[in-house]
Amino acid sequence: MADLWTIIVTLNTILAVLTVFREPRDIAATWAWILLLIFLPVFGFVLYSFAGRKLPAKRLFAFQGQDASAIDQKIQQRIKAAPGSTNNERVAELPRSARSLVTMFQRINQTPLASNNEVQVLTSGRDFFERLKRSLRQAEESINLEFYTFYSDDLGHEILDLLVERAQAGVEVHVLYDSLGSAGTTARFFAPLRAAGGHAAPFLKRRFNLINFQLNFRDHRKIVVVDGRVGYVGGFNIGDQYLGRKKKFGHWRDTHLKIQGSAVYDLQEHFLLDWNASVLKAPMDVTADRYFPALSDQPAGRTDLQIVTSGPDSDDExxxxxxxxxxxxxxxxxxxxxxxxxxxxxxxxxxxxxxxxxxxxxxxxxxxxxxxxxxxxxxxxxxxxxxxxxxxxxxxxxxxxxxxxxxxxxxxxxxxxxxxxxxxxxxxxxxxxxxxxxxxxxxxxxxxxxxxxxxxxxxxxxxxxxxxxxxxxxxxxxxxxxx
Missing domain, CATH: 3.30.870.10 (Endonuclease Chain A)
Incomplete structure (x- = not known):
């Protein structure tokens, strides 16, 4: 019996090492997985299957394919048509410290400097959701929402009802949500939106999720773009707890931004790329004018910023x-x-x-x-x-x-x-x-x-x-x- 146990432990250790070293990863993660696989022989391998594997090549291509270059060309056309919206001279006017950061993001994230934006800082759920709902009600062309959490609770139903209302009025509505972060929210929850002509889909989820093992790659982004003119980005999700309605957490302190100006184009770009990577059979037209309306000749504000993304589709962190x-x-x-x-x-x-x-x-x-x-x-x-x-x-x-x-x-x-x-x-x-x-x-x-x-x-x-x-x-x- 002791010999059998020795054989099992030895084989498990060898398999653990071979499994982890099959894919390149940093040394800290490598040792953490080896420890887990060795000390939890069966459970560890099951967990690794779901949470330890890299993003499949097909999904990587979906993020890194032709859509990004097509969107970039569209954005550049719009920016060039709006006098003074952003240019190299504006980068040169920034303090030296800021210029170094801008340059870095331009190189590793292909992220342009977006100038002349109006930015409002929102630090309470009440302020954020009041402004968000107002923006949704005013939508005329398109609404694109992407959240890690979209719960089917009171606030979730309130937001959904607004989206259904706008879809019935002819507004194009797309909702992208993370299936794990929105645990308990099923496809049935979004049925009224689909019936009204809107669209909702889970991020990167395939039909046979247990076979494709993509549990570890979560869409933690929070992006809202309304009519290609108003954008939101920050920490809030959709759910009652973000309004402080959950006794477990009490008051919820978060920070979100409302943005108007050329930076909204960049939020729109990332939503479109995320949608098309997730919904392969129903892609959005990434160069449609309604997603990138012409910028006003009058600057929206005075804030310079860059929208930066990261994820397992890139090793640059x-x-x-x-x-x-x-x-x-x-x-x-x-x-x-x-x-x-x-x-x-x-x-x-x-x-x-x-x-x-x-x-x-x-x-x-x-x-x-x-x-x-x-x-x-x-x-x-x-x-x-x-x-x-x-x-x-x-x-x-x-x-x-x-x-x-x-x-x-x-x-x-x-x-x-x-x-x-x-x-x-x-x-x-x-x-x-x-x-x-x-x-x-x-x-x-x-x-x-x-x-x-x-x-x-x-x-x-x-x-x-x-x-x-x-x-x-x-x-x-x-x-x-x-x-």
């Missing part, structure tokens, strides 16, 4: 690189808000270098978990970073879900990407990187207001934690690359 570059550029302050703090070695090094160089580095996380393993890993990394003089705040007034970064006086980021391995490598994410003093000041003021409802952690407070709690944190940290 564009948003993570943006975060690191922002940290590197900080001279006075780098203030971060994130619900999940599970950084990799490169981001940890960047944070520590900044803090030890005299930069005021602050990181705000929730005081409560929504995913236990992730929260314990967050606590672990918080306890380590505080040793370098980084100020760690636990937000106490409900659940903090905002994903923001404020650097010095006029650099900022708002979007869907958390400060963790999953957002860096596995999720499809979208962020707005902003180069505007006014918006940065608004975000900084919001951060300072949130500090009033937060508790500052110390090395001593982490030392007072029980041994059992510290063990759970360390154990969760070992699985951090695959959480």
């Amino acid at each position: 564009q948003i993570k690189m943006g975060y690191i570059r922002l940290i590197q550029l900080a001279k006075k302050r780098c203030w971060i808000q994130t619900p999940y703090l599970i950084p990799d070695d490169s981001t940890i090094d960047a944070l520590r270098i900044a803090a030890n160089s005299g930069v005021d580095v602050r990181i705000m996380v929730p005081c409560m978990p929504d995913h236990m393993f992730v929260y314990r890993a967050t606590q672990y990394f918080a306890s380590q970073l505080v040793k370098d003089g980084i100020k760690i705040y636990y937000y106490q007034n409900g659940f903090l879900h905002a994903k923001t970064m404020v650097v010095d006086d006029q650099l900022a980021s708002v979007g869907s990407a958390n400060f963790d391995f999953r957002s860096f490598k596995l999720n499809f994410e979208v962020n707005a990187f902003l180069y505007d003093q006014s918006v940065t000041e608004q975000l900084a003021a919001t951060y300072e207001k949130d500090i009033e409802q937060s508790s500052l952690q110390s090395e001593e407070s982490f030392r007072r934690q029980s041994r059992w709690l510290r063990f759970k944190q360390v154990a969760s940290r070992l699985l951090a690359p695959i959480l």
Whole structure:
């Protein structure tokens, strides 16, 4: 019996190593999967089948095919027809630090600088959903929504009813949602929208999902584009909890942007690419004029920004690189808000270098978990970073879900990407990187207001934690690359 067990363990170890090394991945994720496969022989392989495999080649091609170049040509035509909307001279006028970030995104994400945008910062669910519903009611040509979570609760039905109403009025409506993030929301929920002539589909989900094993690649983006003129991007999803209606979380603190101007084109582009990669048999016409209406000769606002995406369709980890570059550029302050703090070695090094160089580095996380393993890993990394003089705040007034970064006086980021391995490598994410003093000041003021409802952690407070709690944190940290 002992010999049989030895054979089983040996074969399992060999298979674990061969399985993980079949596909290139970073060393941290490699070791995390090997540990899981070795210590959980059967369950580990089942989990790996669903969550450890790379994006299939056909899906990669769907994201990287001809649609992107066709959309880019369309956008350039529209931009050139609008005097002063964006140009190389505008890039040259930006501060040197901003220019370096713009250049990086132009190279690794083919992301143009979008100038002359009006940007409104929305930090409460009430404000966000009131403005969103108003925009939906005013739609005349098209509505495109993409959310990680679209729950079939009271708010979900309210938004759905608005979409049905607009579809019945002749507006073209498309909804893209993540099937795992929207757990409990079935295709039947969207039946009224389809009956009204609208469209709804899950992101990347195939008919035989158990065979194709794409569980690990989640659409975490939050994009809304109305008539090609008004766009929304940030952290809110569709559901009652985002209005603070769930007792478990209480008040929900998030940050979203409403954008008008040329940057809306970029949000539209990413929605169209995501839809066509997901709904192969019913693609949208990516060059239709209604999706990219002519820009007004009068600038919508004064904010310069770039819409940046990242995901498993690229190995560049564009948003993570943006975060690191922002940290590197900080001279006075780098203030971060994130619900999940599970950084990799490169981001940890960047944070520590900044803090030890005299930069005021602050990181705000929730005081409560929504995913236990992730929260314990967050606590672990918080306890380590505080040793370098980084100020760690636990937000106490409900659940903090905002994903923001404020650097010095006029650099900022708002979007869907958390400060963790999953957002860096596995999720499809979208962020707005902003180069505007006014918006940065608004975000900084919001951060300072949130500090009033937060508790500052110390090395001593982490030392007072029980041994059992510290063990759970360390154990969760070992699985951090695959959480």
